[in-house]
Amino acid sequence: GNSVTQMEGPVTLSEEAFLTINCTYTATGYPSLFWYVQYPGEGLQLLLKATKADDKGSNKGFEATYRKETTSFHLEKGSVQVSDSAVYFCALMDTGRRALTFGSGTRLQVQP
Amino acid sequence: KAGVTQTPRYLIKTRGQQVTLSCSPISGHRSVSWYQQTPGQGLQFLFEYFSETQRNKGNFPGRFSGRQFSNSRSEMNVSTLELGDSALYLCASSELGQAGDEQYFGPGTRLTVT
Numbered sequence: 451g452n453s454v455t456q457m458e459g460p461v462t463l464s465e466e467a468f469l470t471i472n473c474t475y476t477a478t479g480y481p482s483l484f485w486y487v488q489y490p491g492e493g494l495q496l497l498l499k500a501t502k503a504d505d506k507g508s509n510k511g512f513e514a515t516y517r518k519e520t521t522s523f524h525l526e527k528g529s530v531q532v533s534d535s536a537v538y539f540c541a542l543m544d545t546g547r548r549a550l551t552f553g554s555g556t557r558l559q560v561q562p
Numbered sequence: 563k564a565g566v567t568q569t570p571r572y573l574i575k576t577r578g579q580q581v582t583l584s585c586s587p588i589s590g591h592r593s594v595s596w597y598q599q600t601p602g603q604g605l606q607f608l609f610e611y612f613s614e615t616q617r618n619k620g621n622f623p624g625r626f627s628g629r630q631f632s633n634s635r636s637e638m639n640v641s642t643l644e645l646g647d648s649a650l651y652l653c654a655s656s657e658l659g660q661a662g663d664e665q666y667f668g669p670g671t672r673l674t675v676t
Contacts, residue, residue, distance in 0.1 A: 482662045493566075493652055493667040501662040539605065545661040548618050549595065550654075552605040 452477045456540050456553035463560050469527040471556045473540035476521065481542040483516055483523040484550070488537045535560045563589050566655050566668035574674045580641040583671045585653030587634050593659025594636040596628060599650040599670070611636055612659050648675045
């Protein structure tokens with residue numbers, strides 16, 4: 451079946467540091483890949499997506515590239531802010547099932 | 563456009579009772595999905611509805627059920643509540659529910675079973 455593996459957190463960074471959160475997946479076919487963010491007490495917000503190999507999704511300074519050869523979709527940001535502190539979820543949806551499969555989430559803490 | 567809304571935001575129920583949660587999707591969105599979020603199991607897919615039909619179902623017992631109305635609003639019901647049903651229940655909507663579609667989530671309903 452489908453699965454998503456994320457690096458365990460928490461990830462603690464100082465403001466303006468470079469961020470990488472690793473995500474790898476297992477799926478049949480060619481899934482679409484997503485990153486969601488969850489702030490305390492809230493639902494999930496879509497951060498970015500990519501629907502085919504080599505696509506790069508980007509939003510609010512965050513980027514991720516769909517790498518089929520390494521089955522990865524790592525999230526990066528060049529300079530994090532305190533307001534980026536949240537839990538980040540990597541997810542996939544395959545063409546047949548129409549259901550998101552999520553990773554376990556990575557908590558990011560950014561210190562001033 | 564207004565986002566996905568869920569009611570109520572918080573619920574406290576007793577074991578053995580049943581509960582109904584409501585979700586209103588973004589205007590024009592016809593697909594509604596439900597997810598359960600717990601600290602132990604993470605985010606798990608419950609079911610997906612499109613045009614009043616359940617198209618997909620996750621691996622949950624039959625106590626969990628749902629429906630969708632002609633205006634795309636959806637409800638989910640949990641009967642004979644167990645302590646393990648305590649969770650954040652999230653609803654998501656998308657235009658057509660296709661693989662590449664963006665799913666937009668509501669704020670969730672926090673259910674506590676005592």
